Amino acid sequence: MIDVNRRVLPAFGLSLGFTLLYLSLLVLIPLTACFLKASTLSLDALWAAVWTPRARAAYGLTIGASLAAAILNVGFGFIVAWVLVRYDFPFKRFFDAIVDLPFALPTAVAGLVYSSLYVKSGWLGQFLVPLGIQGAYSRTGIVLVLTFIGLPFVVRTVQPVLENVESEIEEAAACLGASRWQTISRVIVPSLFPAIVTGFALAFARGLGEYGSVVFVSGNLPFKTEIAPVLIVASLEQFNYAQAAAIAIVLLAMSFGMLVLINLLERWSKHP
Amino acid sequence: MKAGAITAGAAAPGRRAQQEPRWIQLTIVALAILILGVLVIIPMVDVFYEALRHGFGAYWTALTGDHDTLSAILLTLRVAPVAVLFNTLFGVAAAWVIARFRFPGRTLLTSLIDLPFAVSPVVAGLIFVLIFGLQGYLGQWLRDHDLKVIFATPGLILATSFVTFPFVARELIPLMEAIGAEEEIAAVSLGARAWYLFRRITLPNIKWGLLYGIILCNARAMGEFGAVYVVSGHITGQTDTMPLRVEKLFQEYNNVGSFAVASLLSFLALVTLSIKTALEWQTRRDLRNRLREAQDEPLAAPRSAGRLLVEHPEPERRERGVQQETTRVGIEVRNVTKRFGDFAALSNVSLDVPDGALLALLGPSGSGKTTLLRIISGLDLPDEGTIHYQDEDTTNRSPRDRNVGFVFQHYALFRHMTVFENVAFGLRVRKWPKAKVDERVHQLLSLVQLDSLGKQMPSQLSGGQRQRIALARALAADPQVLLLDEPFGALDAKVRQELRQWLRKLHDEIHVTSVFVTHDQEEAFEVADRVVVMNRGRIEQAGTPSEVFEHPANAFVMDFLGNVNVFHGRVEGGRARVGSFEVAYPSDSPTEGQAVKAYVRPHELEIDRLPRDDSSLKAVVQRINSAAAAVKVELFSADFGLPLLVDLTRERYDDLHLQQGDVVFVFPKRVRVFAEDYQI
Structure with missing residues (x-):
């Protein structure tokens, strides 16, 4: 289709020029610099830099904790979205609004308060620590804070889709003899599935790159509670730029992979 | 809302199939609140508690x-x-x-x-x-x-x-x-x-x-x-x-x-x-x-429209239509072609709009009429061909520099501006002095008879009123050419009817060269001085409404302009023979035995109880609809194996005393046969 508007509406060239210039200067060129820097290492050196035992442990923890948090968020997010769409209860609008708090709250604040809540003297730690649950300075703590960070993603992707599920579909299922549970598990959940997966992927991707909140709650012990972004900072502090860039590329590869996946998922959920 | 009141979602009140047992609802809500409480609310409160715990x-x-x-x-x-x-x-x-x-x-x-x-x-x-x-x-x-x-x-x-x-x-x-x-x-x-x-x-x-x-x-x-x-x-x-x-x-x-x-x-x-x-x-x-607003639910009843109807009895428009034949050309379209990918929206279209005329582009959807209008306006560019406004080549000029008024199907009123500001927009961008803007806007608002609505917002108007404001806005800067894209398309039947007559009357007052697009032949005939019938990116016929209706150029125009009965026949001895009647075949070299179709409009068929001559067809009355000015009779002809539609005047219907199942004879007053083959 030939573009009709370009003839009529003004400032196409100017806007496109500014958009591309700004995008290049701020995003594309700096990201290229990262690849350039890493390419100064030989392949062996690159491998040695990104595949140390300490780095492997960090990748494992980053992926594992993000995955655990994203899985928790699927459950939590579905319940919250369901309640917000289907039921009326007191202060519903308040609860609806605070779902977005993890988007708006600086991650440093989240890390700070989570570390104080789950220590032995904290509000929640006083009950959990005697049970042997260490919610601060532990892997559990990382999963907890990543769950907080990722909570809005599943809720906000599932909520609009659930709102648009036609009531006739459920009534049809009921007329065909399905129990309420069968209707939900066989009719509603499958129709929400693309949205759930998209929300999961978004939460997971966010967890992979998260730094601010995790450094507060993890304790950053190598091999135990050190995540991959912390490793980059450590390399930088030793002025080992090439190694930092190399690890950054591993992280970038993971997040670009997720970005592509999320785009595919969104296309799929629009045209399943 | 009362505390503790948990009810099924507002989205589907009272839908039984969507409700879970109450205890399950309570449990799930409690669970959700627990999740939000532990993950979000407690940490949030804790921040302020920790900050203020020492006073x-x-x-x-x-x-x-x-x-x-x-x-x-x-x-x-x-x-x-x-x-x-x-x-x-x-x-x-x-x-x-x-x-x-x-x-x-x-x-x-x-x-x-x-x-x-x-x-x-x-x-x-x-x-x-x-x-x-x-x-x-x-x-x-x-x-x-x-x-x-x-x-x-x-x-x-x-x-x-x-x-x-x-x-x-x-x-x-x-x-x-x-x-x-x-x-x-x-x-x-x-x-x-x-x-x-x-x-x-x-x-x-x-x-x-x-x-x-x-x-x-x-x-x-x-x-x-x-x-x-x-x-x-x-x-x-x-x-x-x-x-x-x-x-x-x-x-x-x-x-x-x-x-x-x-x-x-x-x-x-x-x-x-x-x-x-x-x-x-x-x-x-x-x-x-x-x-x-896009779906057009009129919020207010069209207040003044009824009054309008009474005020303007039949204007003497046909005389003007004749006058214009001799005047100069307002818009000249020459050999315009427009393609969208492989699809040819317009193929080598040429058209003259007489200066001061009101011309209708009529055709089914996809016929290229809107594309042609947009090219005339400058909103689109032709791939080939030229557009002139009164001898000036405007082909490559932007719509802004063409001095054109465009009325959009869905009005495209500026929602955040009052009616007055909408109409004033074109004047303000042309930097008219304020006093002149005021004067001109009031002049236009009274022209479209909505002078009292200047302070309203577009959303407070009915669909018909909005369309009239859109028209006033397009006319404000005194355009050389007025273009209307399905101007009544989004309105309901009654308002459409009123606005048509009103537009005709308005055009008689302002005489600006106008082109409007429509797919409704009644609308085109009622409003326009000239009608151009389009199909598949080409012009099938152009002429005054009566020319086009009385002398359709081909089978497509014949069919598009209303109900028609089609008879199948053959060429015999250089003439088209259909059943028991024959007509001149309009081609120079008819092939003997070639299949032809004859077209007869329902009002061009007559019914009698007795056969008059060779050309009568025997038919049985199937259904009678007498709930209109003309009585519509559906018949079935066993000879041709096809249903027939006949419009009778009420007097003739009363004379015949027709009943369902009666055997009658039908004979055509006028038969048309077209050279080119066309499939209905």
């Missing part, structure tokens, strides 16, 4: 007594607005490009905007260190020129801008796509230039979404930690932003201090959230209103 005095001292904390607050207030400003400019430009234009690489550009969301903040900081740091690509050069980026404010701004890069653009792109370009195109057709267009039309339409994007961008900018952490160098009192200060105080075991700063950031988050919720509600309401 307000200690809190205040922690914030204001610490010089480094104060400087961190000030630094954040310096860095975030700059990053937000840059990203806002970028967001508006990117949204304009992506939502309003199609160009190669558009999808890629859209994905690239999201890129910073996928990059870990630490990596975002790192890339700037790699460029601007001491050992970075520009490090040496920067040091030679005594410039500091990393471990200084510029680095903080860069890292923050990167992290908050997509926010405004992501908010605006879907919003602008949902709003559509109609109002902007209307503004350009009225003569608005770029900056005026943006300030008066685009900005008012996107303002809530824009504000929402800026608020989100700002919250993230002030709270950013990872990226800033990497580029700041943690120089206390110099490059520590608020989140970095939180971390430093935390490392120093200064709990009160770190929670005090954290409480400020939390407060910011809560404010952001409240504004966000309010704005979200606002944008949703705006969009909903817009959708409702």
Whole structure:
């Protein structure tokens, strides 16, 4: 289709020029610099830099904790979205609004308060620590804070889709003899599935790159509670730029992979 | 709402099939509140509790007594607005490009905007260190020129801008796509230039979404930690932003201090959230209103329309139509071709619109009539061919410079402006003095007989009133040519009827060369001086309404202009023979035995009880519909094996005393046979 508007509406060239210039200067060129820097290492050196035992442990923890948090968020997010769409209860609008708090709250604040809540003297730690649950300075703590960070993603992707599920579909299922549970598990959940997966992927991707909140709650012990972004900072502090860039590329590869996946998922959920 | 009242969702009140047992509902709600409570609410409360647990005095001292904390607050207030400003400019430009234009690489550009969301903040900081740091690509050069980026404010701004890069653009792109370009195109057709267009039309339409994007961008900018952490160098009192200060105080075991700063950031988050919720509600309401208006539910009854009808009995228009034959050409379309990919929307179309005439472009959807109108207006360009307005070649002129008035099917009124301002728009962009604008607008409003509605907003008007305002707006700057795209398409039947007669009357007063597009032949015949019938990108016939109706040029026009009976026959002895009657075949070289079709309109068939001559057909009455001015009789002819439609005058019907099942004889008063073969 030939573009009709370009003839009529003004400032196409100017806007496109500014958009591309700004995008290049701020995003594309700096990201290229990262690849350039890493390419100064030989392949062996690159491998040695990104595949140390300490780095492997960090990748494992980053992926594992993000995955655990994203899985928790699927459950939590579905319940919250369901309640917000289907039921009326007191202060519903308040609860609806605070779902977005993890988007708006600086991650440093989240890390700070989570570390104080789950220590032995904290509000929640006083009950959990005697049970042997260490919610601060532990892997559990990382999963907890990543769950907080990722909570809005599943809720906000599932909520609009659930709102648009036609009531006739459920009534049809009921007329065909399905129990309420069968209707939900066989009719509603499958129709929400693309949205759930998209929300999961978004939460997971966010967890992979998260730094601010995790450094507060993890304790950053190598091999135990050190995540991959912390490793980059450590390399930088030793002025080992090439190694930092190399690890950054591993992280970038993971997040670009997720970005592509999320785009595919969104296309799929629009045209399943 | 009463405390503890839990009911099924408002979305589907009382739908039994959607309800779970009450105890399950209660359990799930409790579970959701528990999740939100533990994950979100308790931490939020704890921030303020920890900050204030040693009393307000200690809190205040922690914030204001610490010089480094104060400087961190000030630094954040310096860095975030700059990053937000840059990203806002970028967001508006990117949204304009992506939502309003199609160009190669558009999808890629859209994905690239999201890129910073996928990059870990630490990596975002790192890339700037790699460029601007001491050992970075520009490090040496920067040091030679005594410039500091990393471990200084510029680095903080860069890292923050990167992290908050997509926010405004992501908010605006879907919003602008949902709003559509109609109002902007209307503004350009009225003569608005770029900056005026943006300030008066685009900005008012996107303002809530824009504000929402800026608020989100700002919250993230002030709270950013990872990226800033990497580029700041943690120089206390110099490059520590608020989140970095939180971390430093935390490392120093200064709990009160770190929670005090954290409480400020939390407060910011809560404010952001409240504004966000309010704005979200606002944008949703705006969009909903817009959708409702697009679907055209008239909010008010068309008040004055009925009166209009009575005031204007049949105008003496045919005389004028004849006059115009001798006057000069208002619009000249020469050999215009337009393709969309492989599809030829217009193939070598030529057309003259007499000066001051009202011409209808009539055709089925997809016939190219709207494309032709848009090319005449300059909203589209032809691939080949030229457009002249009164001997002036306007083919390559923008709509703004053509002095054309365009009335859009869905009105495209500026929703945020009063009726008066809508009409005044084209005059204001032409910098008319205020007094003249007032005078002209009042003149036009009384011309469209809506003078009392000047202060109303478009949403308060009925569909018919809106269309008349759209017309007044198009006429305000005294256009050389008035173009109307299905002007009555969105209105209900009664209002359509009234507006048609009103438009005819209006045109008789103002005599501006006008072209309107319609798919309704009744509308075309009733309103226009000249009718042009289009099909598949070509003009099938052009002429006065009576020419076109009485002498259709071909089978398509015949069929398109109303019900028709089709008889199948053959060429015999150079004449078309259909059953027992024969007609001259209009081709020079008829092939003997070739199949032909004969077309007879329902009112051109007569019914009698007895056969009159050879040309009568025997038929049985199937159904009679006498609930109209003309009585419609459906018959079945066994000889031809086909149903027939006959329109009888009421007098003739009364004479015949027709009953269902009667055997009668039908004979044509007029038969048309067309040379070219055409499939109905």
